[in-house]
Amino acid sequence: MSGHLTVIGTGPGNPDQMTPQARAAIEAASDFFGYKPYLDRLQVRPDQTLHASDNREELDRARAALELAVSGRHVAVVSGGDAGVFAMAAAMCEAIEHGPAEWRDLDFSVVPGVTAMLAVAARVGAPLGHDFCTMSLSDNLKPWDLIESRLLAAASAGFVIALYNPISKARPLQLGRAFEILRTVLPENVPVVFGRAAGRPDERIRIVPLSEADPGMADMATCILIGSPETRLIERPGREPLVYAPRSVKAAT
Amino acid sequence: MSGHLTVIGTGPGNPDQMTPQARAAIEAASDFFGYKPYLDRLQVRPDQTLHASDNREELDRARAALELAVSGRHVAVVSGGDAGVFAMAAAMCEAIEHGPAEWRDLDFSVVPGVTAMLAVAARVGAPLGHDFCTMSLSDNLKPWDLIESRLLAAASAGFVIALYNPISKARPLQLGRAFEILRTVLPENVPVVFGRAAGRPDERIRIVPLSEADPGMADMATCILIGSPETRLIERPGREPLVYAPRSVKAAT
Incomplete structure (x- = not known):
């Protein structure tokens, strides 16, 4: 079974500015990676796991998320604002390009958001x-x-x-x-x-x-x-x- | 009583990509102005009025919306995507700058969205x-x-x-x-x-x-x-x- 990796843009920080698509992606995930202040904004269930990290370790975080995803988990990488504007989506792609072939076969998706x-x-x-x-x-x-x-x-x-x-x-x-x-x-x-x-x-x-x-x-x-x-x-x-x-x-x- | 004018970015078109803030602003409005395809996406109540217009009449639409707002109505001007990126927010500001002084005293707000x-x-x-x-x-x-x-x-x-x-x-x-x-x-x-x-x-x-x-x-x-x-x-x-x-x-x- 192949895992899933979704990069989620959670918007500027006001819950009213997070899209229903982002909210649904958060509900569907088993594991969350991201900069701690973004993870702190999430309201996760007991069966969901947070993997907080420092803001400057983007590529390490990307690789750790991909490794967990190929093990079959449903991994969410969380960004503030939009996931693709000076946020985690580019680091994820960079890790995929230079990583093992199996990372290219993941179900990889990006959920856009309202950027700052x-x-x-x-x-x-x-x-x-x-x-x-x-x-x-x-x-x-x-x-x-x-x-x-x-x-x-x-x-x-x-x-x-x-x-x-x-x-x-x-x-x-x-x-x-x-x-x-x-x-x-x-x-x-x-x-x-x-x-x-x-x-x-x-x-x-x-x-x-x-x-x-x-x-x-x-x-x-x-x-x-x-x-x-x-x-x-x-x-x-x-x-x-x-x-x-x-x-x-x-x-x- | 002064009216309200809100410019709303409804996102790229997928309802899952419209923010709760945009949805709440739509529910709060009495009258809607916008390019017809954007208005067609709204599910309005019988007490809400649609004022559709052509895509090329932005400034006329802006002025009509402002005139209705100062009469005390709660007017929404609807854009696809983000309201401020090649959309109606700039036309609204232009109309306000060159319009009567009372337009500057409106409760004017812009609701951002996921742009294309x-x-x-x-x-x-x-x-x-x-x-x-x-x-x-x-x-x-x-x-x-x-x-x-x-x-x-x-x-x-x-x-x-x-x-x-x-x-x-x-x-x-x-x-x-x-x-x-x-x-x-x-x-x-x-x-x-x-x-x-x-x-x-x-x-x-x-x-x-x-x-x-x-x-x-x-x-x-x-x-x-x-x-x-x-x-x-x-x-x-x-x-x-x-x-x-x-x-x-x-x-x-």
Whole structure:
């Protein structure tokens, strides 16, 4: 009998933003692998087993999950947000590509979810309403020079930019450098949205012009949306402003 | 009494991929505005009213919804996928910015959803597992030159590209031109995923190398994912291949 492996995107953290498909996949699983804070959100039954791990051991976790799955178990690998956006689905595929042939014969599936940038965007209007790029700012697995060149390429071409993994204790300096680079090509009043834990009780959303964007406004759980020169901010008396990317762009900028 | 306006992302079309938050927002609404195929998916009660419209009348629809909301109704504007990704949230914000002051005082909210590219990506592995760009290929509201320059900038910088609105009866030629442009900067074996109606009964997923990508493989309901030079394809005997973007990029390409 062959086992099953499902990579599940559980959404931004608010149970109301987890799809019924993800919930059903959780109910069907016998074993769960994932970063501990994501596993802590699950309400598992006594017959279901949690295998918590550190956030930085993605490939080890992927291999352990695959080994258990080929033994015939119904294994779920749990990610926050969407399973495929800077989350576990890519690590699973990487492990499968370089692992034993039997891993390719598993019943492998991915359950999508609402990724952080969509939850943050929804809280402030429609900042991703037009062309945008999604990037991880972590240089743990790619060279910093490449990150700089992608930031410049994206901003110069008029894309809104969504930044994941903007900062951590081990990487305190990259975000400030990213803002410096973006200030060389973007107007200083471009709106920047810092969205932390969108939709959760500890949510914190802040909108500032690029000239005032500061790394101290972000932590590991923050997704940052950086506007394009087209991005608009609508003031609303007595309410938070709205930020949006217009659907149309005029010719000859 | 002030009314409410909620823009709701109903997900890719499979009811199992609609969040409980979206479902609750639908139940709470008195009136629905949207493109008819999205409204057709709703199961409304006799006391709820549908206001269907054509897909190309976004701003008119936005204004009509806002006018009804300020009259005190609880209005829902319904989008497929996520409400903020090439959907109605941006048109709503645009209408609010240029409309009467009372529209800014509405209780306005956006409910995020699983957008098409995430549903398509989940079906084939993790093609959006690393930095990517999301673009609309429609030149109805932006000049074609800008689209070309963004395609080139994104592909040259190593981003995977997700294309929305790739083709329509009124725009039959742009997609072929886009593939031509991408072939000038990307290797011919880069995987291209054509994902139509992901998660729905009429789903059609197709993976081809860029050299064989053809506009005839797409229609209006297709989301296209174009790999980067780093994108991997894993053959699996007796199963569909997996496509993924590795999490790591080596220095000095």
